Amino acid sequence: MPDEINDLRLFAQMVDAGSLSAAARRTDGSTAAMSRRLAALEKRLGVRLVTRTSRRFDLTVEGALFHERAVAILHAVDDAEAEISAQARVPQGLLCIGAPSEIGRKQIAPLIEAFSDRYPEVEVRLVLSDIGLDVIDDNLDVALRIGLPADTGVIAKKLLSSRRIVCAAPAYLARHGTPQTLTDLAVHDCLRLVRGQRVFDRWLFAEDGRRREIQVRGTLSTASGEVLHDWALKGRGLALKALWDIESDLSAGKLIECLAPYHCDEIELYAVFANRRHLSPRVRVFLDFVQEALGEAALDQKRSATKISTL
Incomplete structure (x- = not known):
C-alpha cells in the first residue's frame, strides 16, 4: 500500500507541475526517472494516463479520472495522518514556509529561529520569493503573502496590517x-x-x-x-x-x-494554508506562534511610528 500511495502522490505532483521536467525539479529527481515511474504506473493500470509532448503532457480521459480520484484519496490520507498526529499533540516533521523576500529575511527568518528553538522536533524549510508563492503549486504548508489569495480553496489568516x-x-x-x-x-x-x-x-x-x-x-x-x-x-x-x-x-x-x-x-500580511479539517500540530503551533510574534511586532511598530511622527 505505501508504494501505491507514493504512486498516487507522484502522479498528482506531475499533473500539478504540468510537465515531467517541472515535476522532477520540484522533487529533486530526474526527468528520466519520472518518465519511468509514469510508464510503470500506466503498465500496472493497463491504460494510458497522459499524452506526452516535448514540453508538457495532457491528461487522457482515464488520466483525468485517475487524477481526480488520486487527489481525493491523498486528501483523505493527509487528513487521517493529521488527525492522528493532532491527537498526539507532538509537533514534528517537515514544515515548509514561503514568504516574500524582504519581510521573510528580516522578520520571518528570525521568528523561525525562535520557533525552532521552542519546537526542536520540527524541521523548517523557508522559501523566499518576490514573485509570489502558492501554497498548493509550490508544495508549502503555509504561504505568507501580501493580500488575499484568489484561490478560494485555501484558508487565509491575517497576521499583520x-x-x-x-x-x-x-x-x-x-x-x-x-x-x-x-x-x-x-x-x-x-x-x-x-x-x-x-x-x-x-x-x-x-x-x-x-x-x-x-x-x-x-x-x-x-x-x-x-x-x-x-x-x-x-x-x-x-x-x-x-x-x-x-x-x-x-x-x-x-x-x-x-x-x-x-x-x-x-497592506496586510496573510498566512495562507490548505483547507483541511485537521491541521497538523506543526502547522497549528506555527500559525499561533507567528501571529503572536507579529502582533507584538505590530505594537512596537505603532509605537515607533508615533515616536517618529513627533520628532
Missing part, C-alpha cells in the same frame, strides 16, 4: 528637495517595482478622503524589493515601501518619510 509610505535618503532630498504635494512626484526620480511584464508606476494615495493614483517615473526599476530598498538607502530616488520593511531605517534617520499627510494604501 501596515501601510506603504514614500521615503528617501537624506542625501537624495538634499540634492532634489522634498516633495510637498502629490504633483511634486512628477519631477522626482522614483524607484519602481516590476512584477512580470508589469511596472508598478502608479502609486496610490488618499487625498481629502478620495483615492488618487499618481503616475511616477524614474531611471531605475527592479523585481526585487530588497534591491529597491538598497537603492533608496543609497539616495538613488524616492521609494514606496511597506512600513514594516523600513521601520529601523526611519528610526535611524537613514530614510525620511515624505508626503506624510497623504496616506498611502494599507
